[in-house]
Amino acid sequence: MSYLLYSQAEQLKLHEPVPVTLHPAAVYLSSLSEGSRRTMLYSLDAIAQLLTDGECDAFSLDWSKLRYHHTAAVRTAFKERLAPTTTNKMLVALRRVLTEAYRLDLIDANDYHKAIDLPNVKGTGKLRGRALSISEIESLIASCYQQGDALGFRDGAAIAILRCGGIRRQEMVRLKCQDLCLKTGELTILKGKGNKHRLVYLTPDAIALIEDWLEVRGSTPGALICPVHRGGKITLRHFASNGDGIYKLILARAKKAGIKHFSPHDFRRTFCTDLLESGEDVLTVQELAGHRSPATTAKYDKRGEGRKRRAVRHLKFK
Incomplete structure (x- = not known):
């Protein structure tokens, strides 16, 4: 089905x-963190290509010419093709x-308000991802x-940080x-999502795994988790900022350990789930995970119906 709404x-x-x-897309993207900028640029490119049958990207499309029939068509097209x-x-x-086009006086108020009047697509309510079991985590470390x-050793350290740092x-x-203090277990996360800094705290077991890696890597300043080439050659540089290197690392390690597919983000789901299961309050978990609100943290809770069953057992008649 074609969503090319102009004759040309x-x-x-x-x-x-x-x-x-003065470019709406450039102004918007410049306000975002590096990670968010990449994600939203991909989204804008996809929208531009959809509307022009692949002829434009985010910077060659004239966003000020979009009207409600364009934006409504974009919503319909993506609703049919993508997850909510x-x-x-x-x-x-x-x-x-x-909004940036409106602020830059490139589109009038009436056209702007009509164009953005789009309801979000409702989801199925099914939570994404999964939590890893203790036995799966043990298998991953054993494989390393x-x-x-x-x-x-590098993969073991990476898994330790993902598992205990979330x-x-x-x-x-x-x-x-230098972001890690081995003595205290404090790990400083600089410029996380929303350019916010936070501290997470690693367990002694996690620190031990990292120390084993550092014995091989050495203490030279540079990336904590870095590429290891064939023959064991270590390059003290950072992986690509989009995190694809970590994603591939985890996929390869899961395959070697014989574990059902999961993503690096499932370690965050496991982190939040395990903390909530142990009785930590949602605000503490929110702060550790670097979530903007407790509602976001709640989406990471993979405890399922069991927690509800356990909760009602405490109810009494007398």
Whole structure:
């Protein structure tokens, strides 16, 4: 089905260069953190390509020419193709760019308010991802130590940080040796989501795994978790900022350990679930995970119906 609403995509193109300070997409993207910027640029490119049959990207589309029939068509197209969460993220990017176009006086108020008047797509209510079991985590670590080389120790340290720190993969790739205090277990997360800093606290077991890696890596300043090449050669540089290196690391380790597919983000779900299961209050878990609100933390709770059954057992008639 075609969603090309103009007779020619040419009508939606920018025909003259626009300074970045006056380009709605550039202004919006500049307000975001590095990780969010990449995600939203992908969303804007997808929207531009959809509307122009692949002829435009985020910076060659004239966003000021979009009207309600364009934005409604974008919502319909993505609703049919993508998961609700992904579609709603696309709509956030679309609304925000049009807001910048309005602030820059590139679109009048009436057209702007009509164009952004799009309801979010409702989800199925099913929670994403899964929590890992203790036996799965033990199998992952055992796989690392059975390998017994630089790669195995590096992967063991990465798993320890993801499991006990509950951090995002994009946060992990920015970690430096000096961000970790081995004595106290404090790990400083600089410029997390929303450019916020926070502290997480690693357990003695996690610290022991990291120390084994550092014995191989050495104490030279640089990336805490870094690439290991064939032959065990270690390069003291950071993985790519999008975290793909960590994603591939985890996929490879899960395959070697014979564990059902999971993503690095499932360690965050496991982190939040285990803390809530142990009785920690949701606000503490929220702070440790770096979530904006307790509602976000609640989405990471994978305890299922068991917690509800256990809760009502405490109710009495007398």
